[in-house]
Amino acid sequence: VHLVESGGGSVQTGGSLRLSCAASGYTCRWYSMGWFRQAPGKEPEGVAAVSDGTAAYADSVKGRFTISKDNANNTLYLQMNNLKPEDTAMYYCAARLCASWYRAPTLRSAEYTYWGQGTQVTVSS
Numbered sequence: 001v002h003l004v005e006s007g008g009g010s011v012q013t014g015g016s017l018r019l020s021c022a023a024s025g026y027t028c029r030w031y032s033m034g035w036f037r038q039a040p041g042k043e044p045e046g047v048a049a050v051s052d053g054t055a056a057y058a059d060s061v062k063g064r065f066t067i068s069k070d071n072a073n074n075t076l077y078l079q080m081n082n083l084k085p086e087d088t089a090m091y092y093c094a095a096r097l098c099a100s101w102y103r104a105p106t107l108r109s110a111e112y113t114y115w116g117q118g119t120q121v122t123v124s125s
């Protein structure tokens with residue numbers, strides 16, 4: 001499994017970005033993937049997760065971020081609107097091991113086995 005993120009960049013407060021995660025070799029009937037972020041000097045934070053179409057979000061991004069997965073292209077997305085300076089971080093895509101049953105989406109990083117290299121998001125005020 002190989003996860004490659006793209007779409008990061010620098011925007012001003014209130015701007016938008018869409019992150020993409022190309023997931024090669026990840027072909028699960030019951031997929032479960034997520035986005036995490038880590039700012040300098042801070043603990044990693046689960047941002048959003050999706051399992052077979054059901055999504056979960058951190059309170060800090062609810063109403064502003066939307067996670068989705070294009071199964072045809074095997075790509076995970078994170079649409080980020082109304083960005084704030086506190087959203088500045090390295091963003092990582094992650095995937096859980098394939099399973100034979102549905103699992104609810106989770107923001108616990110320990111549940112994820114595969115990780116991308118990250119893409120930087122910087123929001124200036």
